[in-house]
Amino acid sequence: MRAKPEYRDRDEAEVAVLDALADRREEGMTVFELRSRVDADIDTLEDALADLKEDGLIEAHQEERRTVIVPEEGVVGPVDPDDDSVLGQIRERLPF
Secondary structure: OEEOHHHOOOOHHHHHHHHHHHHOOOOOEOHHHHHHHOOOOHHHHHHHHHHHHHOOOEEEEEEOOEEEEEEOOOOEEOOOOOOOOHHHHHHHHOOO
């Protein structure tokens, strides 16, 4: 799964965070788990998380003495495998 198309025009780090969270949308991820999946330094990751939180695209909550980040409802979804449009083909080939 990936971030829905309407959220893919954001900063590269923000899209990478949303894509990482898409795979674990129910259980969420800690900052350390996100750090291992997103190719960005910690400051960039921190800024991306702050911007996503401010825009209401993610939420963070405490779970057993750790902070877990999950995407808000409707932010991530499946990629349509039957999308044969030019944009769909580009999306299939590019690593985002």
